[in-house]
Amino acid sequence: MMVRGTGLHxxxxxxxxxxxAEGPVRFWLGGLELRPLASSxxxxxxxxxxxxxxxxxMTVEHLLAALFIRGIWEGLVIEVTGPEIPILDGSAQEWLAALEGIPALGPEAVRLSGAVRVEEGRSSVLAQPGEQFALTTTILFPHPRIGYQQVQCPPTPLEALAPARTFGFLHEVEALRAQGLIQGASLENALVFSEYGLVNTPRMLHEPVYHKALDFLGDLYLAGRPYQGQFVAHRASHRLHVELARLLEATPSL
Known part of the structure; x- marks a missing residue:
């Protein structure tokens, strides 16, 4: 099966x-294999x-989130052309559909034996022991249509996060494009906020925090294997997500 699209940035x-293919999930591009690991x-x-x-x-997080949700850690080579994983509709739902029928394979989840925390200012990510995988994600934006939002999985199933699109702010568009970013962004693949409201229609209540949780799953996939424990991402970023994954990859028995 082939998926075509345009890169967001x-x-x-x-x-x-x-x-x-036997072995761990890996990308194949430019004649080289590339493992989706935090160390890469x-x-x-x-x-x-x-x-x-x-x-x-670039922009591997939505596809990796779909792999995380499907439980696919082994048995797959992902052949890529172009510099970026296509953004598609800005969420992970089309990747979930593309992966349907591919068996869930991988090692048993590692049970966290201790806590690990990464923080920067008021932002933090935390992993600690728990009886099952659980994720709490919170965000806080000084915008009347966002503010403070939280999602907890469970009770929200991970699959429910998949339709949530990447989001951004209208006032940032010109500056980001001047930096060479969001060249492929559109109202079809992003939820866009104007100064006081929305430019397009959200798919769900609290779509921004659902998407942040989805991003966390994609970045946590970079730890290289599933984990059993409680994870909390508070006002976090890709950088903090990946730093947590880097610590878990380096010390899988944490």
């Missing part, structure tokens, strides 16, 4: 094909970017 076309992350500004040698693969 690069604006360039790209394709993704899924191939059954080279940038976290506005998206999560993997790199090896002179290759860079």
């Amino acid at each position: 690069s604006g360039e076309p790209g394709t993704v094909r899924f191939h059954p 992350v080279v940038d976290t500004a506005r998206c999560t970017v993997l790199g090896r040698d002179n290759l860079r693969l």
Whole structure:
């Protein structure tokens, strides 16, 4: 199966094909294999970017979130053309559909034996022991249509996060495009906030925090294996998510 689309930041076309293969999930691009691991992350500004040698693969988080939700850690090679995973509709729901039928394979979840916390200012991520995988995500934006939002999984199922789109603010568009970012953004693949309201229609109540939780799943996938424990992401960023994944990857028995 092949998925075609445009990169959110690069604006360039790209394709993704899924191939059954023994071993851990990995990307294949430019003649090289690239494992989706925190140790391979080279940038976290506005998206999560993997790199090896002179290759860079941008905006991997939504596809990785779909792999996390489906429980696919092994048995798949993901062939990619283009510098960026296509943004599609800005969420993970099309990736979930593309992965349907691919078996859930992977190691048993590691049970966290202690707590690990990464913080920066008022932002933090926390992993601590628990009887099952659980995620609490909170955000706080000084915007009348966002403010403080929280989602907890469970009771919210992880699959319910998948339709939540990336979001942004109208007043940032010009500056971001001047930096070479969001070249492929549109009202079809992003929820956009104007100064006091919304430019387009949200898909669900609290769509921004649902998307932040989705991003966290994609970045946590970079730890390299599933974990059993309680995770809390408070006003967090790709950088903090990836730093937590980096600590877990380096010390899987934490």
